[in-house]
Amino acid sequence: MENRTMLTDLYQLTMMQGYLVNGYHNKEAVFDVYFRSLPFNGGYALAAGLEQVVDYIENLGFEEDDLEYLRSLNIFSEEFIKELKNFRFTGNIDAIPEGTAVFPYEPLIRVKGRIFETQLLETTILNLVNFETLIATKASRVVSAAGGGSVMEFGLRRAQGPDAGILGARAAYIGGCQSTSNVLAGKRYGIPVAGTQAHSWIQCFPSELDAFRAYAHTFPDMCLLLVDTYNVLKSGVPNAIKVGLELEAEGHQFLGIRLDSGDLTYLSKEARRMLDEAGLKKAIIVASNDLDEETIFAIRAQGAAINSWGVGTNLITSKDNPSLGGVYKLAAEGDQGVFHPRLKVSENIAKITNPGIKKVVRFYDRAGKTMADLIALEDEVFEEGKALTIFDPIQTWKRKTLTNFRTRELLVPIFREGKRVYDLPKLKGIQLYAHKELETFWDEVKRLTNPHNYIVDLSANLFELKQQLLLTINNDIKSKQGVE
Amino acid sequence: MENRTMLTDLYQLTMMQGYLVNGYHNKEAVFDVYFRSLPFNGGYALAAGLEQVVDYIENLGFEEDDLEYLRSLNIFSEEFIKELKNFRFTGNIDAIPEGTAVFPYEPLIRVKGRIFETQLLETTILNLVNFETLIATKASRVVSAAGGGSVMEFGLRRAQGPDAGILGARAAYIGGCQSTSNVLAGKRYGIPVAGTQAHSWIQCFPSELDAFRAYAHTFPDMCLLLVDTYNVLKSGVPNAIKVGLELEAEGHQFLGIRLDSGDLTYLSKEARRMLDEAGLKKAIIVASNDLDEETIFAIRAQGAAINSWGVGTNLITSKDNPSLGGVYKLAAEGDQGVFHPRLKVSENIAKITNPGIKKVVRFYDRAGKTMADLIALEDEVFEEGKALTIFDPIQTWKRKTLTNFRTRELLVPIFREGKRVYDLPKLKGIQLYAHKELETFWDEVKRLTNPHNYIVDLSANLFELKQQLLLTINNDIKSKQGVE
Numbered sequence: 001m002e003n004r005t006m007l008t009d010l011y012q013l014t015m016m017q018g019y020l021v022n023g024y025h026n027k028e029a030v031f032d033v034y035f036r037s038l039p040f041n042g043g044y045a046l047a048a049g050l051e052q053v054v055d056y057i058e059n060l061g062f063e064e065d066d067l068e069y070l071r072s073l074n075i076f077s078e079e080f081i082k083e084l085k086n087f088r089f090t091g092n093i094d095a096i097p098e099g100t101a102v103f104p105y106e107p108l109i110r111v112k113g114r115i116f117e118t119q120l121l122e123t124t125i126l127n128l129v130n131f132e133t134l135i136a137t138k139a140s141r142v143v144s145a146a147g148g149g150s151v152m153e154f155g156l157r158r159a160q161g162p163d164a165g166i167l168g169a170r171a172a173y174i175g176g177c178q179s180t181s182n183v184l185a186g187k188r189y190g191i192p193v194a195g196t197q198a199h200s201w202i203q204c205f206p207s208e209l210d211a212f213r214a215y216a217h218t219f220p221d222m223c224l225l226l227v228d229t230y231n232v233l234k235s236g237v238p239n240a241i242k243v244g245l246e247l248e249a250e251g252h253q254f255l256g257i258r259l260d261s262g263d264l265t266y267l268s269k270e271a272r273r274m275l276d277e278a279g280l281k282k283a284i285i286v287a288s289n290d291l292d293e294e295t296i297f298a299i300r301a302q303g304a305a306i307n308s309w310g311v312g313t314n315l316i317t318s319k320d321n322p323s324l325g326g327v328y329k330l331a332a333e334g335d336q337g338v339f340h341p342r343l344k345v346s347e348n349i350a351k352i353t354n355p356g357i358k359k360v361v362r363f364y365d366r367a368g369k370t371m372a373d374l375i376a377l378e379d380e381v382f383e384e385g386k387a388l389t390i391f392d393p394i395q396t397w398k399r400k401t402l403t404n405f406r407t408r409e410l411l412v413p414i415f416r417e418g419k420r421v422y423d424l425p426k427l428k429g430i431q432l433y434a435h436k437e438l439e440t441f442w443d444e445v446k447r448l449t450n451p452h453n454y455i456v457d458l459s460a461n462l463f464e465l466k467q468q469l470l471l472t473i474n475n476d477i478k479s480k481q482g483v484e
Numbered sequence: 485m486e487n488r489t490m491l492t493d494l495y496q497l498t499m500m501q502g503y504l505v506n507g508y509h510n511k512e513a514v515f516d517v518y519f520r521s522l523p524f525n526g527g528y529a530l531a532a533g534l535e536q537v538v539d540y541i542e543n544l545g546f547e548e549d550d551l552e553y554l555r556s557l558n559i560f561s562e563e564f565i566k567e568l569k570n571f572r573f574t575g576n577i578d579a580i581p582e583g584t585a586v587f588p589y590e591p592l593i594r595v596k597g598r599i600f601e602t603q604l605l606e607t608t609i610l611n612l613v614n615f616e617t618l619i620a621t622k623a624s625r626v627v628s629a630a631g632g633g634s635v636m637e638f639g640l641r642r643a644q645g646p647d648a649g650i651l652g653a654r655a656a657y658i659g660g661c662q663s664t665s666n667v668l669a670g671k672r673y674g675i676p677v678a679g680t681q682a683h684s685w686i687q688c689f690p691s692e693l694d695a696f697r698a699y700a701h702t703f704p705d706m707c708l709l710l711v712d713t714y715n716v717l718k719s720g721v722p723n724a725i726k727v728g729l730e731l732e733a734e735g736h737q738f739l740g741i742r743l744d745s746g747d748l749t750y751l752s753k754e755a756r757r758m759l760d761e762a763g764l765k766k767a768i769i770v771a772s773n774d775l776d777e778e779t780i781f782a783i784r785a786q787g788a789a790i791n792s793w794g795v796g797t798n799l800i801t802s803k804d805n806p807s808l809g810g811v812y813k814l815a816a817e818g819d820q821g822v823f824h825p826r827l828k829v830s831e832n833i834a835k836i837t838n839p840g841i842k843k844v845v846r847f848y849d850r851a852g853k854t855m856a857d858l859i860a861l862e863d864e865v866f867e868e869g870k871a872l873t874i875f876d877p878i879q880t881w882k883r884k885t886l887t888n889f890r891t892r893e894l895l896v897p898i899f900r901e902g903k904r905v906y907d908l909p910k911l912k913g914i915q916l917y918a919h920k921e922l923e924t925f926w927d928e929v930k931r932l933t934n935p936h937n938y939i940v941d942l943s944a945n946l947f948e949l950k951q952q953l954l955l956t957i958n959n960d961i962k963s964k965q966g967v968e
Contacts, residue, residue, distance in 0.1 A: 011680055123640050160647075161647035162491050200499075
């Protein structure tokens with residue numbers, strides 16, 4: 001894969017030189033990657049992008065022309081450039097596997113190592129995880145709206161550049177899309193590819209019927225016909241039926257039709273009736289045209305006869321919420337393996353960080369349904385036989401006692417001392433896992449609008465640590481500020 | 485550059501095989517790339533992405549493993565795969581240079597050649613042109629809102645994948661941004677890079693003052709200090725002043741401070757006063773934190789003392805309008821060099837295409853200000869000495885007579901018979917050109933909200949051709965539909 005070492009913000013490099021000059025570069029740091037709020041006012045997000053992060057870390061390394069370029073900026077010392085020349089990642093990374101349902105403040109990725117190394121990774125990790133997590137989540141919503149109908153990802157031409165099309169198709173597949181129109185994404189990730197013909201194909205032939213017949217002749221066993229070039233019900237569907245019957249007479253299975261404009265509900269119902277009356281009951285109806293989870297939900301609620309949905313722009317750009325605000329925040333600092341929890345204060349309570357080396361524990365009831373998540377300190381143990389009272393970290397009077405639970409730790413080791421210790425799952429496996437993962441959540445959490453807030457609390461120990469640090473910092477703030 | 489041949493929709497390949505099987509593959513076609521409405525309810529867009537399109541075309545070619553993958557899909561014939569093996573672009577491309585102000589329905593790119601070749605290009609060209617044009621336009625608006633203040637592009641961590649960060653930084657520079665935080669974009673395109681330190685830097689040192697001094701020590705001549713980690717006015721600014729004065733005592737120029745939270749208007753005014761009183765009148769104030777053209781406009785209107793703006797998420801994702809709906813539509817078909825105009829009908833008047841091989845002519849008055857654009861047929865001539873009456877193609881009674889004008893044709897030759905005939909300008913040149921280009925437009929067209937609609941009409945000949953074709957098609961529609 002590509003070397004993305006230089007895909008970073010300049011300030012990571014200036015800070016790295018600063019750490020080096022000031023003798024801080026071997027100091028150890030723990031950074032958490034997390035987001036502060038769920039996109040789409042939804043009830044969950046699906047983690048994605050870890051495979052790209054792993055590729056990035058494994059291919060880290062400055063090339064000679066990178067160093068030449070950095071030299072040319074006249075802000076970096078030769079001592080620093082030499083450090084970059086030998087740069088590689090030697091630390092530890094833990095992460096929540098792709099396809100896992102995740103929630104605000106949960107560390108999706110935890111990076112531990114020399115600050116000289118861990119500082120560099122911030123921008124690239126965020127770029128990859130923010131986008132893929134966003135699109136996997138959006139896709140999951142679209143797929144959920146489609147009920148049993150399949151969803152095809154069609155957005156490449158409107159994606160924000162080539163990578164957005166490719167990684168977006170990957171993330172959409174994790175979120176449950178069945179296929180993509182993107183050939184390169186198909187080749188690279190093994191995603192099933194789908195596609196038939198455009199209006200320009202129909203226009204190229206003397207008549208619609210000629211165009212349909214030519215397509216059927218070329219692809220008799222995957223013949224899906226675009227029926228809205230002239231008039232759906234008066235021309236497109238009758239011509240498609242004619243060609244479909246011809247195909248079936250020749251022993252092929254006619255695939256169906258695609259609607260790309262007009263009132264999809266009405267047209268699909270009428271088309272279904274016409275296909276059925278012609279004896280083409282197995283022919284499917286595919287719909288496309290500016291779809292998203294809301295329009296699909298509304299069209300289905302009106303009883304449309306649509307089997308499959310092609311979703312483009314609104315999915316691949318996550319149009320109503322085009323960024324996930326994932327951040328990379330210092331959680332602890334260490335020297336020779338001894339770590340001290342760190343916390344960043346803010347006027348904005350949502351921006352106060354959670355200190356310490358943390359893990360995420362998911363609690364399940366005996367039927368396998370999720371009860372709550374707890375962000376806890378790494379060494380905490382929650383005995384499965386013992387009742388546990390958890391509480392909201394802001395409204396601390398909101399308490400809940402969990403009994404008879406099973407637990408699962410979400411973060412798993414990915415790198416140890418710079419070596420990968422994690423086998424990357426196949427993409428199809430991630431999609432299946434995501435599907436199973438969502439089945440462990442109550443429908444109320446997965447509702448598209450006004451979902452139930454899934455409980456994510458801090459463990460009592462983490463909460464206590466945070467309160468102590470906040471008090472200390474408030475007392476200490478004058479000296480922190482260094483005002484003399 | 486990268487080979488992006490496989491970055492396409494599957495249906496381009498299935499149609500290509502269909503053309504081949506049905507003997508249409510050598511038919512010639514002319515496709516137009518255009519968008520139907522301006523993003524942001526704005527008054528103009530800035531064309532961008534052509535350099536990437538040129539790279540794409542010049543690197544076209546299927547590799548052996550691409551063909552292996554396509555074979556594995558079991559839908560393509562060996563005859564077709566063989567055609568792909570020898571695939572290259574042998575046609576003509578004309579385009580409007582990057583940085584030009586462009587408007588709905590104007591062909592930004594015109595592709596002419598064998599349909600077997602021209603069909604393939606659709607998806608990739610749209611992907612590249614849609615995104616860069618969108619971001620160049622957004623950046624131009626942000627830069628305009630900033631008045632004389634400079635704008636830095638900071639969005640990589642929230643961009644929709646790596647390419648979005650890199651190509652977005654390039655497009656933002658075309659739109660007038662002064663620099664980017666993105667090191668790879670800086671290296672690849674020569675964009676000035678900018679950046680200083682993050683909150684984690686400040687947190688890493690025993691005190692804010694220590695952190696500032698350490699940074700000043702490392703970068704005495706580019707010392708911009710982040711002042712909002714603890715308390716901007718009580719700690720950050722006083723400490724920055726202390727370090728700034730120390731630097732200046734040592735003969736360096738103190739660069740200034742960055743505000744990244746809180747009320748930027750109030751804080752900047754107070755900080756300015758404090759810096760001035762300390763004798764640091766040349767120190768600049770940089771602001772960042774979820775900025776876009778509207779917030780910058782409002783903050784400036786309240787008299788904020790901000791010299792420079794760091795703009796991230798909202799620019800790089802074009803948050804309020806994350807896609808440009810550029811399309812690639814058949815305009816003419818040919819055989820042995822004789823072309824016939826083609827038109828696609830639609831219930832939606834905005835979706836009816838403009839037929840024929842077209843050009844775009846921009847009319848200027850004697851002072852050099854733009855008067856109107858005309859989309860015309862390729863061979864039309866508009867004599868500069870002669871009065872010309874133009875009219876709106878929908879509200880045809882809206883007429884305007886242009887006299888004493890100069891004209892300029894916007895489309896220029898890029899490829900001829902597959903060979904590039906265009907020298908790609910340097911990025912800095914494109915930025916300067918875009919700036920000059922916008923100066924030829926009245927301020928009313930460039931206003932951020934409720935801009936004046938710049939006139940883009942069809943020439944009388946093109947209008948006439950379109951009407952004729954619409955009439956013919958309406959009469960002809962039964963036979964086009966092929967209903968027997």
